[in-house]
Amino acid sequence: MTTYDYFDYLLVGAGPAAAAAAVAIRSKDMVGRILMLGAETETPYQRPPLSKGLWLGKDKEANLPLMSNADWTALKVDIVLGDPVTNLDPQQRTLSTSAGKTYHYHKSLLAMGGRPRQLTVPVTIQDRVFTLRTLADYRRLRTQAAEGGKVVVIGGGFLGAELAVALSQQQGLDVHYAVSGDGPLAQILPPVLLEKVSARYRAAGVQLETQKTLQEIRAEGGRLVVRFEDGHALNCDWVVYGIGMEPNRALADVADLKMALGGIAVDAQMRSSDQHIWAAGDLATYPDPVWGTPVRLEHWDNAEATGHAAGLAMAGETTSFAHQSLFYSDIYEFGFEAVGVCRSSMECRTALSPDGAQAVIYYLQDRRVRGVLLWNVWKKADAARALIAARTEVRQASWKGPLQNW
Numbered sequence: 349m350t351t352y353d354y355f356d357y358l359l360v361g362a363g364p365a366a367a368a369a370a371v372a373i374r375s376k377d378m379v380g381r382i383l384m385l386g387a388e389t390e391t392p393y394q395r396p397p398l399s400k401g402l403w404l405g406k407d408k409e410a411n412l413p414l415m416s417n418a419d420w421t422a423l424k425v426d427i428v429l430g431d432p433v434t435n436l437d438p439q440q441r442t443l444s445t446s447a448g449k450t451y452h453y454h455k456s457l458l459a460m461g462g463r464p465r466q467l468t469v470p471v472t473i474q475d476r477v478f479t480l481r482t483l484a485d486y487r488r489l490r491t492q493a494a495e496g497g498k499v500v501v502i503g504g505g506f507l508g509a510e511l512a513v514a515l516s517q518q519q520g521l522d523v524h525y526a527v528s529g530d531g532p533l534a535q536i537l538p539p540v541l542l543e544k545v546s547a548r549y550r551a552a553g554v555q556l557e558t559q560k561t562l563q564e565i566r567a568e569g570g571r572l573v574v575r576f577e578d579g580h581a582l583n584c585d586w587v588v589y590g591i592g593m594e595p596n597r598a599l600a601d602v603a604d605l606k607m608a609l610g611g612i613a614v615d616a617q618m619r620s621s622d623q624h625i626w627a628a629g630d631l632a633t634y635p636d637p638v639w640g641t642p643v644r645l646e647h648w649d650n651a652e653a654t655g656h657a658a659g660l661a662m663a664g665e666t667t668s669f670a671h672q673s674l675f676y677s678d679i680y681e682f683g684f685e686a687v688g689v690c691r692s693s694m695e696c697r698t699a700l701s702p703d704g705a706q707a708v709i710y711y712l713q714d715r716r717v718r719g720v721l722l723w724n725v726w727k728k729a730d731a732a733r734a735l736i737a738a739r740t741e742v743r744q745a746s747w748k749g750p751l752q753n754w
Contacts, residue, residue: 355383355426357662358443358453360433360599362386363395364648365459365629365655367414370425372659380663382425383451385443387432387460390483391417396648398486399507400678403514412483433460436599438622455662458612458620458627459655460596462646467502467589469565476572477565478588480507489588496520497585500574502562504529506677507590513679515588516552524582525549526557526574532679536686538696538709541723548680557582562591593646595631608633611644616668618658626662628654637670638688638737639718647675672733687732688719697747701754708752716741720751 357373359366362384370382386392393412401407420427428449435444436456444450464479478489493499493515501512504527512525512532529535531546549556560576565587567573575581595611606613606621611633618626618634629651633644650673657669676685688711695712708728711719717740720732728751735751 353450354381354452354454356380356454357382357457358451358455359384359457359459360443361457361459361461361629362388362390362392362427362429363459363461363629364392364414364651365461365632365658366457367392368652368655369457369459369626369628369659369662370423372656373663374423374425376660376663376665378424384425384427385431385433385445385451386427386429388482388484389430391415391420391427391429393483394648395481398483399480399510399514402486402490404517409483433599436603438603438625441624454624456625457655457658457662458599458625458631459629459651459658460599461630461651462593462595464590465592465594467562467565467591470567473565473567473572476586478586479590480511480588481593492586493518493521498522498524498583500572500582500584500587501525501589502574502587503527503590503592504532504534505590505592506533506675509533509679510677511588511590512549512554513552516549516554522555523553524555524557524584526560526562526576526582528559528561530558531556533677534692536690536692536721538692538698540698540700541707541709542692544704545679545682548682552680593630595644597631600627600631608642609644613642617661617666618654618669619661626658628658632658634669637668637672638739645673645675647673649674672736674729682724684721684723685726685729686719686721687729688717688736689713690719690721694718697742697749699748699752701752706752706754708749710742710749712742715743717749722751725752 392414397407431445431447433443434446464481469477509532516523531542563575563577565574572584600612611631612620612627614620614627614632614634630646632654633642636643653671674687690711697710699708706725707723709721710717722728
């Protein structure tokens with residue numbers, strides 16, 4: 349592709365948010381020059397399969413790209429990969445990269461996502477301690493998994509939960525799974541579902557360790573020792589962890605952009621405190637479309653939706669962001685979708701099907717429905733969004749909610 353020093357739209361990041369922004373811009377502006385700068389060497393691709401379908405044969409690497417190179421060329425989007433942006437000068441409206449290239453922009457989007465929160469481990473064992481964020485991470489992890497052995501998975505959030513599922517279904521692996529809470533996804537699931545999920549891991553042969561806060565990982569006698577704060581220790585061959593994410597906010601700090609909740613504070617059009625800079629995806633802290641309070645989400649659907657909104661705004665649209673983002677996961681044969689704020693610490697109303705296979709969980713704050721989790725219940729996400737958008741008030745102790753129809 350032809351590279352220009354000046355671009356009308358300069359998109360930093362080559363993930364779902366930047367990709368959605370590029371498509372949205374081009375739907376409104378057919379002539380403005382667009383450049384997407386990615387730190388990875390891959391064109392924009394789907395990330396959810398990295399911890400889900402790729403392990404189970406449901407997805408293939410060849411199907412991960414969001415668009416082909418030919419499609420990006422036809423859309424007239426220039427892409428430069430493997431050259432991270434290292435500096436942003438908002439006064440001069442320039443971006444500089446690690447390769448020494450400087451680009452000038454009229455409008456810029458910051459959509460660099462985040463990086464895994466790191467564990468501190470000795471250099472000598474770093475090749476046996478893994479996390480998962482990128483396709484390159486997946487390939488390294490898949491190679492390690494093929495060697496078998498005993499693995500300890502650490503982290504009770506989405507990534508840890510999904511990795512424990514994926515690895516437990518690989519031949520030759522002895523999987524131990526350690527979480528700091530009462531079980532996998534304990535920060536989201538009410539007790540009745542938490543018990544069901546925990547039992548399913550154990551039935552799959554996973555040695556589930558709860559209430560385990562990591563203290564250290566070290567080498568001992570040719571193996572690794574994972575020690576927890578309660579004194580419990582596990583010997584293993586390798587470790588994989590998912591303990592949260594840190595937003596890539598270095599450029600925002602250099603540009604002195606207003607920040608909130610660890611991300612870049614933006615308005616309902618995804619515009620930052622600098623009139624020439626927008627933000628989307630994991631980096632964007634925007635007004636909740638229902639409640640108006642600041643929110644920052646780290647989910648695929650949110651990245652695509654905020655990226656699309658930012659692209660439209662950069663191309664001149666003035667519509668406020670109104671999408672309520674959805675997050676989802678698959679745990680063995682269980683699957684769920686959730687909208688809004690879903691925390692097990694909130695007041696929950698649980699509606700179970702007679703056989704216990706399906707559930708709808710309503711999460712309340714100040715007596716109003718703030719979130720809905722659909723457990724093995726499908727095609728109800730829009731109805732859940734409508735229930736939240738209506739600011740549905742719940743006063744009756746007997747209220748069971750309208751979304752279940754079993």
